[in-house]
Amino acid sequence: MxxxxxxxxxxxxxxxxxxxxxxxxxxxxxxxxxxxxxxxxxxxxxxxxxxxxxxxxxxxxxxxxxHPEVADAVAKIKGLRQTIDNIDGAVIHLLAERFKATSQVGVLKAGAGFAPADYKREDYQIERLQRIAKDAGLDPNIAEMYREFVVTEAKKRHKRIADAGGDPGVLDVFA
Incomplete structure (x- = not known):
């Protein structure tokens, strides 16, 4: 459509x-x-x-x-965008590491017979990430959107691991 x-x-x-x-x-x-x-x-x-x-x-x-009236803004935007691109690269690498760790948690949960969800851990993470966001000067709603994304994806992965009998599949594409 x-x-x-x-x-x-x-x-x-x-x-x-x-x-x-x-x-x-x-x-x-x-x-x-x-x-x-x-x-x-x-x-x-x-x-x-x-x-x-x-x-x-x-x-x-x-x-x-x-248009000299905008040349200074263009130069500053270009520099800031390079910084943004560098940060984006770091965030993606950190997310990859995070999901490797959560996949290992999924293997351990599957082996122990635990469910993919752990609501006590989620409650802890909500409080923790809200506090970190406030301390960092970040809108706590952005931290919550991040948390919701990573928790949802981690639970999906944990379920796939459990359904596969504890096999995490490929954790690291470079392994």
Missing amino acids: SADISGWRKPVRTITEDNDQTGSADANNVVTDTAETDETQLKSANGIDANGIERSSTIDAQAAKE
Whole structure:
């Protein structure tokens, strides 16, 4: 089932990035302003225009050279995005390590005849992650979404391990 989303996203201003980043689908775009954008839409703080359409911008260092008023922002965004990419890589590696450990827990649970779920542990994790999030200055709701994701996935894996008679399958694709 697919929906027609043509015209769904209409950029207010498009400034594309140099083609030095992977995944840049708009690498050849130039600065454009949409004719139907009014000043109210440009000032929309939440990124949604008056018609409920999400505004989008693609950043381009070359185009920014032609618009010095945004060149500083483009340079700062590029540096921050490199930091974000590095953090994302670290998070993915940490998630891989976490799921290797939870798979081992699943093997031990299956061997001992324990159920995949441990609600006492989940309650502890809720409190613990909420506290860590607050201490780190992170919205506790984000910590809860993370916890919900990893707990749900771990329980699914534990069930698969139990159903397979304690066989975890491949824990490490590099093993």
